Amino acid sequence: MNRSMAWTVTIVFGVLILIPSMLGFMMKFGELVELTKGVSDGGGFAITPVVNYLLASLGFFCLLLWAALNGMFRDLEQPKYLMLENERELDANV
Amino acid sequence: MTTATIATDHKIAVHTELVDESIVKWYFYAALLFLTTSMLAGILVSLQLIQHNPFTGIEIFSPGRWRMVHTNAVAYGFLANGFLGCLHWAIPRLTLHPVLDKRLSWFIYAAWQFVVGATAVGILFGEAQGLEWGETPVWIDPLAQVGLLLVAINFMTPIARMKGPMYVSLWYFLAAFIWTFLTYAMGNFIPEYFVSGTSAGAVGGLFIHDLVGLFVTPLGWGLMYYFVPILIKKPIWSHGLSLVGFWGLAFFYPLQGIHHFLYTPIPMFLQYGAVVSTIAVELVVTTVIINFFGSIWGNWSIVRTNLPVRYFYTGMVFYFLTCLQCSFQVTLTFQKIIHFSDWVVGHAHMVMFGVFSMWIMGMMTYLFPRLLKREWASQNLIEWHYWLSTVGLAVMAADLILLGLFQGWSWAALEPWDASTDFSFPFWVLRTIAGLAMFGGLLALLTNIWKTVKLAPAKA
Ligand code: HEM
Numbered sequence: 231m232n233r234s235m236a237w238t239v240t241i242v243f244g245v246l247i248l249i250p251s252m253l254g255f256m257m258k259f260g261e262l263v264e265l266t267k268g269v270s271d272g273g274g275f276a277i278t279p280v281v282n283y284l285l286a287s288l289g290f291f292c293l294l295l296w297a298a299l300n301g302m303f304r305d306l307e308q309p310k311y312l313m314l315e316n317e318r319e320l321d322a323n324v
Numbered sequence: 325m326t327t328a329t330i331a332t333d334h335k336i337a338v339h340t341e342l343v344d345e346s347i348v349k350w351y352f353y354a355a356l357l358f359l360t361t362s363m364l365a366g367i368l369v370s371l372q373l374i375q376h377n378p379f380t381g382i383e384i385f386s387p388g389r390w391r392m393v394h395t396n397a398v399a400y401g402f403l404a405n406g407f408l409g410c411l412h413w414a415i416p417r418l419t420l421h422p423v424l425d426k427r428l429s430w431f432i433y434a435a436w437q438f439v440v441g442a443t444a445v446g447i448l449f450g451e452a453q454g455l456e457w458g459e460t461p462v463w464i465d466p467l468a469q470v471g472l473l474l475v476a477i478n479f480m481t482p483i484a485r486m487k488g489p490m491y492v493s494l495w496y497f498l499a500a501f502i503w504t505f506l507t508y509a510m511g512n513f514i515p516e517y518f519v520s521g522t523s524a525g526a527v528g529g530l531f532i533h534d535l536v537g538l539f540v541t542p543l544g545w546g547l548m549y550y551f552v553p554i555l556i557k558k559p560i561w562s563h564g565l566s567l568v569g570f571w572g573l574a575f576f577y578p579l580q581g582i583h584h585f586l587y588t589p590i591p592m593f594l595q596y597g598a599v600v601s602t603i604a605v606e607l608v609v610t611t612v613i614i615n616f617f618g619s620i621w622g623n624w625s626i627v628r629t630n631l632p633v634r635y636f637y638t639g640m641v642f643y644f645l646t647c648l649q650c651s652f653q654v655t656l657t658f659q660k661i662i663h664f665s666d667w668v669v670g671h672a673h674m675v676m677f678g679v680f681s682m683w684i685m686g687m688m689t690y691l692f693p694r695l696l697k698r699e700w701a702s703q704n705l706i707e708w709h710y711w712l713s714t715v716g717l718a719v720m721a722a723d724l725i726l727l728g729l730f731q732g733w734s735w736a737a738l739e740p741w742d743a744s745t746d747f748s749f750p751f752w753v754l755r756t757i758a759g760l761a762m763f764g765g766l767l768a769l770l771t772n773i774w775k776t777v778k779l780a781p782a783k784a
């Protein structure tokens with residue numbers, strides 16, 4: 231698969247799957263927040279863990295973007311060879 | 325990585341300058357001390373359940389407290405110390421840079437032993453915080469939090485100094501340092517000071533869940549991605565697939581926490597969301613398993629001849645089994661039966677001992693001879709350690725998992741509670757016997773270390 235084809239497939243999948251799911255989730259979550267405003271036992275306690283999750287995931291999403299933009303995933307298999315080569319050299323140097 | 329970077333990195337690539345071997349060794353000794361304490365505590369609690377507690381009536385020996393010592397000593401004393409020792413070996417060798425400061429490493433070492441030791445003493449004297457897995461007395465929490473920050477700084481510096489694409493282990497380590505810090509803060513401070521009631525319960529559940537998935541799992545997998553290839557002398561089957569596993573864990577794992585709250589007042593869309601994301605993680609786990617089995621494919625005889633590799637792959641089989649269990653456990657149908665039963669205790673031992681302890685034991689079996697500069701004094705004893713641990717654990721897990729089903733069915737049939745404790749009795753006796761076998765395995769290891777240090781001649 232060439233690069234532009236790969237991008238097209240990614241974007242199509244993104245639009246078809248991720249965006250509707252995200253919208254659905256946000257709407258439902260918004261409803262929950264609205265419903266539980268001022269109610270003490272309406273399931274609102276779930277909001278804290280979900281917000282925790284969203285914040286942590288946002289951080290990791292930024293890390294993913296940073297890694298991709300810095301070429302971390304350009305030659306995907308190279309690090310595994312380099313790691314073994316380094317190990318051999320370190321042991322040879324002892 | 326460019327050729328120039330490799331050249332600069334290689335200038336300092338001398339093992340003795342990178343790795344402080346004595347701290348690795350001392351972390352292992354501390355880990356084994358806490359494992360011994362924890363196992364003795366486990367045996368005490370199991371004796372209580374079969375009405376043979378030798379210390380009945382003595383407050384500081386009350387089984388409720390020793391149960392907390394059992395779990396805390398194993399998680400923070402054994403697993404954390406074991407991992408920290410291995411990280412002091414793996415990170416400098418992977419990055420070709422030493423940790424930020426070796427004196428800081430020793431400071432953290434001493435502080436961590438204080439934290440875990442004080443936790444055990446605090447629990448025994450009735451000072452436990454009312455949070456499962458976070459029983460560390462409240463006055464120790466800030467100290468532990470600072471300790472975790474220092475660990476992160478000390479290890480993340482060499483990772484940050486490295487240039488070029490990172491090997492998958494480093495991704496896992498990097499994430500584990502951030503996650504552990506955040507998870508500890510969330511679990512220990514939010515329910516204590518900011519929220520109460522059901523909210524605190526929800527955060528507490530997420531905390532337990534994330535401790536396994538975001539502290540123990542990434543460190544375990546990261547170390548396996550490092551040690552397996554160097555021992556089987558073959559690169560991992562697919563580095564790309566390993567990265568899929570890492571990012572899958574990062575995005576799907578944290579949301580699963582709510583699967584501990586099926587049938588609670590939490591809205592159903594969140595419960596279903598947790599179920600779906602758990603199933604997504606099962607797929608992620610499958611990619612990891614495929615990768616490791618793909619790596620060793622065609623070279624299976626090494627599992628027989630190389631004990632550390634055998635430990636690693638035994639742990640992987642148990643990992644596969646626990647995750648398979650998870651995919652059943654996460655369904656609402658299954659939850660009805662197994663919740664609150666001994667199934668969960670069986671599951672917990674299978675994952676904590678069968679997987680992560682097995683991996684740590686494998687790494688210790690490989691590293692001790694290198695650290696002590698001599699071969700194991702007794703090959704027989706290391707084999708005994710492996711077999712007693714593996715068979716003991718397999719029997720304990722099977723026994724408790726089966727018992728859990730019987731208990732669940734009995735409760736569902738509305739039989740009297742006493743009926744379930746009566747038929748549980750022989751299963752609990754078998755658990756004690758299996759636990760004694762596992763403890764026997766540990767004694768074999770300790771004897772072997774003692775003999776190796778004292779008796780065996782050093783390698784020329
Ligand atoms: C000598 C071997 C061991 C024995 C006899 C033993 C026994 C026990 C007992 C009796 C409990 C309490 C169960 C209950 O409340 O009904 C327990 C809980 C637990 N043990 Fe062990 N244990 C042993 C080794 C280990 C090891 C080595 C680990 C981890 C590496 C471990 C991890 C756990 C965990 C995570 C729990 C909490 C389970 C839960 O809350 O569901 N145990 N153990």
